[in-house]
Amino acid sequence: NHHIHKSKAKRWEPRMTEEAKSRGGSSLKNAAKFLKTPGLISLGGGLPSADYFPVEEMGFVVPRMPLQGTNKVSTGDSEVDGRPANSTTQITAGKHDMAAGTSAFDIATAFQYGQGHGSAQLLRWLVEHTELIHDPPYADWSCTMTVGNTSAFEMLMRMFAQRGEWILTEEYTFPAMVESAAPMGIKVAAVKMDEGGLLAESLDEVLSNWDETVRGGPKPFVLYTVPTGQNPTGSTQTLERRRAIYAIAQKHDILILEDEPYYFLQMQPYIAGEVTDSQPQSHQDFLTSLVPSYLSLDTEGRVVRLDSFSKVIAPGVRVGWITAPEHICERYHVHSDLSTQSPSGVSQLMLFKLLEETWGHEGYLDWLLHIRREYTARRNVLLLACEEFLPKEVVTWTPPMAGMFMWLKVDWKAHPRFHDGVTLLEVEDELFHRNMAAGTLLMKGSWFVGEKGKGSGAEEMFFRATYAAASFEGIREAVKRFGVAVRELFGLKQ
Numbered sequence: 315n316h317h318i319h320k321s322k323a324k325r326w327e328p329r330m331t332e333e334a335k336s337r338g339g340s341s342l343k344n345a346a347k348f349l350k351t352p353g354l355i356s357l358g359g360g361l362p363s364a365d366y367f368p369v370e371e372m373g374f375v376v377p378r379m380p381l382q383g384t385n386k387v388s389t390g391d392s393e394v395d396g397r398p399a400n401s402t403t404q405i406t407a408g409k410h411d412m413a414a415g416t417s418a419f420d421i422a423t424a425f426q427y428g429q430g431h432g433s434a435q436l437l438r439w440l441v442e443h444t445e446l447i448h449d450p451p452y453a454d455w456s457c458t459m460t461v462g463n464t465s466a467f468e469m470l471m472r473m474f475a476q477r478g479e480w481i482l483t484e485e486y487t488f489p490a491m492v493e494s495a496a497p498m499g500i501k502v503a504a505v506k507m508d509e510g511g512l513l514a515e516s517l518d519e520v521l522s523n524w525d526e527t528v529r530g531g532p533k534p535f536v537l538y539t540v541p542t543g544q545n546p547t548g549s550t551q552t553l554e555r556r557r558a559i560y561a562i563a564q565k566h567d568i569l570i571l572e573d574e575p576y577y578f579l580q581m582q583p584y585i586a587g588e589v590t591d592s593q594p595q596s597h598q599d600f601l602t603s604l605v606p607s608y609l610s611l612d613t614e615g616r617v618v619r620l621d622s623f624s625k626v627i628a629p630g631v632r633v634g635w636i637t638a639p640e641h642i643c644e645r646y647h648v649h650s651d652l653s654t655q656s657p658s659g660v661s662q663l664m665l666f667k668l669l670e671e672t673w674g675h676e677g678y679l680d681w682l683l684h685i686r687r688e689y690t691a692r693r694n695v696l697l698l699a700c701e702e703f704l705p706k707e708v709v710t711w712t713p714p715m716a717g718m719f720m721w722l723k724v725d726w727k728a729h730p731r732f733h734d735g736v737t738l739l740e741v742e743d744e745l746f747h748r749n750m751a752a753g754t755l756l757m758k759g760s761w762f763v764g765e766k767g768k769g770s771g772a773e774e775m776f777f778r779a780t781y782a783a784a785s786f787e788g789i790r791e792a793v794k795r796f797g798v799a800v801r802e803l804f805g806l807k808q
């Protein structure tokens with residue numbers, strides 16, 4: 315009923331690049347529509363016969379949802395924490411299950427050429443999921459599959475920016491975004507941030523004071539942001555922050571690319587000294603606990619949301635999707651038709667079997683709750699280790715609320731040679747190598763500076779730590795070594 319009142323998205327074609335506007339699509343793929351003609355014998359499409367796909371059956375084993383023994387806290391060591399065999403489900407896909415009427419998807423179809431938006435079967439599930447989680451408040455939104463968010467932002471940048479132009483992003487940002495923009499001649503303008511991520515006031519200031527002659531490029535209209543568990547800072551924008559940023563986006567007519575691989579890794583607030591904490595007790599609790607996305611606030615169609623299975627299923631499946639105004643999705647899938655084609659059919663079949671035919675939307679939420687619990691325990695182990703082993707007069711941090719990263723601020727001005735002119739980058743490098751010598755890898759904060767060569771980020775020094783993969787014991791040991799290295803470097807008592 316209320317969608318009668320939803321308005322249509324803003325039209326973005328006038329701001330698309332020549333490259334995006336001029337894509338005519340694939341003539342051969344467009345001919346696929348003729349295949350529906352009754353009685354037609356196709357000598358048309360160069361589709362290999364499924365008889366020559368050397369796969370008759372595909373099977374895999376997944377955890378059964380809801381997980382048994384969900385109160386058990388893992389040790390973070392997969393060799394110790396093996397699951398009992400009775401809590402798994404065997405999934406099988408056959409070559410001709412559709413003809414046999416036993417499944418809506420099969421090997422003969424999934425392994426064949428498809429359309430740039432991905433298979434209708436999996437796409438429908440993704441649209442349902444998007445509606446369940448975000449319920450976009452405008453009429454003509456749509457989803458189209460991607461081969462992950464890296465590819466999605468690369469393709470979207472081609473659609474909305476060209477050589478000599480700028481896009482806006484957090485002052486510390488995901489390097490792959492900057493590195494894919496650079497060879498396209500697209501420059502990145504930093505927006506200041508605090509513990510709560512991107513600052514609306516700074517966004518307004520950068521845009522209001524944009525000087526084309528100083529910057530050498532027109533005022534940007536694309537904001538790339540990672541609102542939840544941001545890489546590298548681990549910061550999460552509150553709902554109030556998102557509303558304020560959306561309002562600035564309206565004021566300056568900005569398109570927001572929200573890159574959200576960590577959206578479902580939102581955690582309970584950290585309570586000092588506790589490894590486990592209260593978790594949502596129902597799916598409804600879980601969904602209401604999530605900070606609303608930009609997509610869910612987007613009444614005008616000025617958000618392109620990038621979702622990825624990389625951090626919640628596995629990076630190697632290479633499947634994600636964008637949600638955006640239909641006309642943007644259309645331009646995206648026309649591009650896919652002539653580049654990636656679509657995510658791998660093997661991955662799509664696997665995901666469909668898992669998400670639609672085995673877990674369903676409810677089972678998927680159970681899985682998300684499970685990994686949220688696991689990441690919460692990991693984060694808490696890292697925070698406890700930091701409290702125990704790091705000298706707080708030099709190293710400080712804010713407990714992350716989402717994602718897999720923690721941003722450690724190091725007061726480099728406490729370095730013994732600070733007054734002899736040692737630079738931030740020298741101290742950072744020295745600490746990096748002392749860490750390596752001690753057997754701990756932490757990423758240098760300077761690697762994440764988005765706007766190269768500008769003052770931004772030059773005043774403060776950070777290291778990025780992840781709690782994603784090391785065992786609990788490993789996390790503690792690594793932090794302990796880092797503490798020793800910092801004390802040595804800064805001449806503090808061990």
Ligand code: PMP
Pocket residue numbers: 360655
């Ligand atoms: N190059 C040529 C010459 C082809 O005939 C085809 C398939 N018709 C392709 C590329 C597409 O290959 P792929 O499925 O690996 O993208």
Ligand code: PLP
Pocket residue numbers: 461462463464465488540545573575622623624629634
């Ligand atoms: N975007 C951000 C902010 C990330 O941190 C990552 C992973 O490191 C990606 C995108 C990559 O996502 P995908 O595997 O979907 O390409």
